[in-house]
Amino acid sequence: MSIKKISKEQPSDFQFSKKNLEEAQKIIKNYPDGKQQSAVMPLLYLAQKQNDNWIPLAAMKYIAKFLNMPYIKVYEVATFYSMYNLSPVGKYFIQVCTTTPCMIRGAYDLVNVCKERISENENQLSKDKTCSWMEVECLGACVNAPMMQINNDYFEDLNEEKFEKIINQIQTGEKPKPGSYKGRKISEPENNRKTLLNIKNA
Ligand code: FES
Numbered sequence: 001m002s003i004k005k006i007s008k009e010q011p012s013d014f015q016f017s018k019k020n021l022e023e024a025q026k027i028i029k030n031y032p033d034g035k036q037q038s039a040v041m042p043l044l045y046l047a048q049k050q051n052d053n054w055i056p057l058a059a060m061k062y063i064a065k066f067l068n069m070p071y072i073k074v075y076e077v078a079t080f081y082s083m084y085n086l087s088p089v090g091k092y093f094i095q096v097c098t099t100t101p102c103m104i105r106g107a108y109d110l111v112n113v114c115k116e117r118i119s120e121n122e123n124q125l126s127k128d129k130t131c132s133w134m135e136v137e138c139l140g141a142c143v144n145a146p147m148m149q150i151n152n153d154y155f156e157d158l159n160e161e162k163f164e165k166i167i168n169q170i171q172t173g174e175k176p177k178p179g180s181y182k183g184r185k186i187s188e189p190e191n192n193r194k195t196l197l198n199i200k201n202a
Helices: 018-028 036-050 057-066 071-080 100-104 107-117 160-171
Strands: 092-097 131-136 148-150 153-156
Touching (some): 018 036, 036 057, 036 071, 100 107, 107 160, 148 160
Antiparallel strands (some): 092 148
8 A cells, every 4th residue: 555655854845837837727727607616636746747646735735725725625635635746756657556456466476576676665765766656556558457656657567677687777777668568559359269259350
């Protein structure tokens, strides 16, 4: 289970860059009059992207003012969803799914690799500060379990050995290839297909 950790070191101030301010105003226009607070999630995401992939408390306060809503409501949203990082993450941010389908297919073997190769605790930067990891709930790719997400890419059908290779690549500056590590295309069967045989392009 993932533990939300709020960084002890916080910047005293946050504001959107000129470009993100324009983007935020565009996002708000997507919502009907009086419902602008519904933009809180995309605005938190925008703040996270601007701030090296994590959201400081100052950004939550800034967004609360921006949307004219109580700070506690922004805080509740930011602390609820695992997609918001509340402490600094590595350049390579690894999210290992440990929900049941991934768990019974070996997700905790991947967690052990994270502990050995990255940091003993989740949400803690590696010594060279390039990587960090955390456990997350289902990422919607259960059919190719166990899986994990590195930044914006999914890596599926993993085991310890394959994950070790991915970490080696990251540490030597190579970009690992996303997708299935059993060579499957999307979620096709591992062996020969047994269904939908008479449907073209199925
Ligand atoms: S349980 Fe891991 S992706 Fe759904």
